[in-house]
Amino acid sequence: MTTGPEVPANRTATLTDVAKLAGVSIATASKAINGRGEVRATTRVRVLEAAELLSFAPNALARGLLSGRTGTVGLLTSDLEGRFSIPILMGVEDAFGAGQVSVFLCDARGDAIREKHHVRALLSRRVDGLIVVGSRTDPRPPLAGNIPVPVVYVYAPSANPDDISITVDNVGGGQLAIEHLLSCGRRNIAHITGEAGFQAARDRADGAAAALAAAGLRMIGHRPYFGSWDESWGRAAAHMVVEQHPEVDAIFCGSDQIARGVLETLRDLGRDVPGSTSVIGFDNWDAVAAHSRPRLTSIDMNLKRLGAVAGQRLFAAIDSATAPSSEEFPGRIVIRESTVPIG
Amino acid sequence: MTTGPEVPANRTATLTDVAKLAGVSIATASKAINGRGEVRATTRVRVLEAAELLSFAPNALARGLLSGRTGTVGLLTSDLEGRFSIPILMGVEDAFGAGQVSVFLCDARGDAIREKHHVRALLSRRVDGLIVVGSRTDPRPPLAGNIPVPVVYVYAPSANPDDISITVDNVGGGQLAIEHLLSCGRRNIAHITGEAGFQAARDRADGAAAALAAAGLRMIGHRPYFGSWDESWGRAAAHMVVEQHPEVDAIFCGSDQIARGVLETLRDLGRDVPGSTSVIGFDNWDAVAAHSRPRLTSIDMNLKRLGAVAGQRLFAAIDSATAPSSEEFPGRIVIRESTVPIG
DNA sequence: GACGTCGCTGAAAAGGTTTGCAGGCGTACT
DNA sequence: AGTACGCCTGCAAACCTTTTCAGCGACGTC
Structure with a gap:
């Protein structure tokens, strides 16, 4: 036939x-x-x-049934829309070679019920391990119930110190930003950032304050300008800063979007960037930071690397029981045209 | 114990x-x-x-081994970085209820070898079906080899008409944009868009030209301004347009990023938006479109819905052999402040 | 030429679930 | 009270792969 x-x-x-x-x-x-x-x-x-x-x-099913290893991993995220999950997800994928391990992706949308459903389904599929990605850096409650496989928390650490967590050093990120501005000779530095309810905002502000204090300085206005994470707050806050403190010569922004707003206002006000006022962003979100005018210096959190490390830690934990650990990884600065030495 | x-x-x-x-x-x-x-x-x-x-x-493995159905689906994407895959992915997740079906996510990174590896791994895991998401709308070669499960191509259609493809109606999107500008009383409309090598750019331009022709008009310069998809091209092209054709009263941009660049240049040149020149973008990328000044009217491609339909079609094809089909879905216009009736 | 050893092959079990089929027991009806 | 029917339960096979163990054949050596 x-x-x-x-x-x-x-x-x-x-x-x-x-x-x-x-x-x-x-x-x-x-x-x-x-x-x-x-x-x-x-x-x-x-x-x-x-x-x-x-x-x-x-047939991987038969093989897994026999060996007890499926070569699959569950990735539980809370915000696919957000731009944090994706680089982490790619890093995780990189950590396991292509075709070696397959990744189940689940989006809980911040809903605990949905999360429980997903976990149940993943365990039923006998994943070898779980990776939980948070949408913000505040500690999150650990997965409920007895999870018989290793779990690694990324970006948002688990509130339980007995878990394995991989996070970004936001304090260090704030320091990095300030140190760069100081090395440019800036002394009158303001900090415009997102909602104070976010641990990330507070940590970055703390790092900034610490770096300034180490240089015997304080930030302009003596405190960060907390607001929201978007451009309109950047525009509004920049107006306030320039009006109240015209001596400002640098602005450290809590996100690239805020920085875009700040750039726009400074331009409107006729303040030269980076000459008279340098601006630095946070996240190094390419679409936003790399196409502004001037292009934005920014702190990159190395999220892809974070995901890769999470993959490695999970792998190790699968192979042999691992001690709980909480690791914090530094970001790096990506210098573009929005910051420049005074002169 | x-x-x-x-x-x-x-x-x-x-x-x-x-x-x-x-x-x-x-x-x-x-x-x-x-x-x-x-x-x-x-x-x-x-x-x-x-x-x-x-x-x-x-144990889903044992169950799947016996029944032949695993309740898993492979999602093969080419650009996780890009912002097309993610909404589609979410739509797909929505189409299957939470916990009913689990999705294997694989990123081929545009590499055919890597894609083959992923497909092999997915078939070995006995997925019930595959969804292939393209990074651009140009038809892509169908998956190589004998695939024993249904496949649905999304965003980028398969070059093989015997496959099931779900795409965006870019021609219609271009028409939508122009019709909106016409309804605002605009008559001197320019089109600044991305690389001519992209089917999406050509389709949108064709739709725009058709809508203009239907009104007895031609676009300014008599052809689209093809370039790249980013802000800097938007800035450069806007300069050219205004210089060569100062009578321009509306600009249809092939992407929101181009539109941002256009907005910036118009502002620099002292042209009021939306009053003297209306601007419309494409993609309705929230982070870009919803925070500009003025906020950007844009064409939304309904990608999430596209993904949901893909999920439904795949589901149907899994349950019973389905005839090949090629569906095109219209976008919708999201009106913000960058367009307004003349006067 | 015979025996031993090594190299290769095959039979069988295990892993966890579903399901058809048969059997057992109880209850109701005659 | 006996029989029949129906409700419920349990045995066993099947899904597909991996791995252990045993066996067979061939070749080499004595």
């Missing part, structure tokens, strides 16, 4: 089909394909040809 | 454990849990209590 020899109709080929076609037992076929045991070279070739011909792919 | 009764140590509970605890056979336990067969109410309760106590979750 069909051209191919013994190609099963509507069914994917099984090891039995391959063995039959190669004229060996399924045990020999398995060994030939996996390189296990001693199989004569000619036999192996025959089996591999048969497998190729039938486009045989070993 | 432990407080819980017979809770297995480092092993997840199996149906045998539940049955033993409830004092029934595994068959009865299975039927009680799945509501199959006739089981006495009291027995069922006893089994369910035992399952709850052991936090039993049926």
Whole structure:
């Protein structure tokens, strides 16, 4: 009937089909394909040809059922819309080689019920481990219930110190930003940032304050300008800062979007950036930071690396029970044209 | 030893454990849990209590091995960085209820080799179907090899008309934009867009030209200004347009980023937006469109809906063989402050 | 030429769930 | 009270792969 020899109709080929076609037992076929045991070279070739011909792919379900390892990992995120999850997700994917481990992606949308559903489904699918990505850096409640597989929390740490958490050093990020501005000779530095309810905003502000204090300085207005994370707050706050403190010569912004707003207002007010006022953003969101005029210096949180580390830690924890740990990773500064030494 | 009764140590509970605890056979336990067969109410309760106590979750591997259905779907994307995949991905997740179907996410990064690896891994995991998301709207080569499960192509259609493809109506999007500008009384309309190598750019331009022709008009310069998709091209092109055709009273931009650049240049040149020149973008990328000054009217491609439809089509194709189809979905206009009736 | 050893192959079990089929017991009706 | 029917329960097979163990054949050596 069909051209191919013994190609099963509507069914994917099984090891039995391959063995039959190669004229060996399924045990020999398995060994030939996996390189296990001693199989004569000619036999192996025959089996591999048969497998190729039938486009045989070993059934990972059966394999997992037997070995107890599925080679799958669940990734639980809270905000796919947000731009934090994606780089982390890519880092995780990189950590496991392509095709070695497959990632189940679930978006809980910040809903605890939905999260529970997803966890249940993932455990039922016998994932080897879980990665939980938060949408903000505030500690989050650990997964409820007895989770029989390792869990790694990324970006948002678990509130339980017995868990494994990987986070960004936001305090250090704030310091980085200020130190760069100081190295540019700036002394009158303001800080415009997002909602004070966010740990990230407070941490960055604390880092900034600490770096300034180390240089014997205080930030303009003696406190950060907390507001929201978007451009309009950047525009509004920049107006306030310039009006109240015209001596300002640098503004550290809590997000690139805020920085965009700040840039726009400074431009409106006729203040030269970076000459008279340098501006630095946070997140290094390429679409926003790399296309402004002038292009924005920004703190990059290395989220992709964060995800890769999470993948590695999870991998280690799967292989052998690992001690709880809480790691914080520094960001790095990406210098563009919005900051420049005074002169 | 432990407080819980017979809770297995480092092993997840199996149906045998539940049955033993409830004092029934595994068959009865299975039927009680799945509501199959006739089981006495009291027995069922006893089994369910035992399952709850052991936090039993049926092994989806074993179930899938037997039934041939895994309740998993592979989602193959080419650009996670890009902002097209994510809304589509969310739509797909929505289409399958939470916990019903789990999604394997794979990013091929535009690499055919990597894509082949991922497909192989997914088929080996016995996914019930595949969704392929493109990064641009140009038709893409269909997946190579014999794929024994249904495949749905989203955003980028398959080059093979025998496949199932779900795409955006870019021509219609271009028309929408122009019709809105015409309804605002604009007559001297320019079109600044991305690379001519992109089908999306050409389609939107064609739609724009058609809508203008229907009104007896031609676009300013008699052709679109093709360039790149970013702000700097928007700035540069806007300079050219205004210089060469000062009579321009509206600009239709191929992306929100281009529109941002256009807005900035118009502002620099002292042209009032939306009064003297209206501007409309494309993509309705919230972070970009909703925070500019003025906020940007834009064409939204309804990507989330696109993903949801893809999920539904895949679901239907899994349940029963479906005829090939190629569907195109219209976008919608989101009106903000950058467009306004003349006068 | 015979025996031993090594190299190769195959039979069988395990992993957890679902389901068809058969059997057992209880109840109701005659 | 007996029989029949129906409700409920349990045994066993099947899904597909991996791995252990045993067996067979061939070759080499004595």
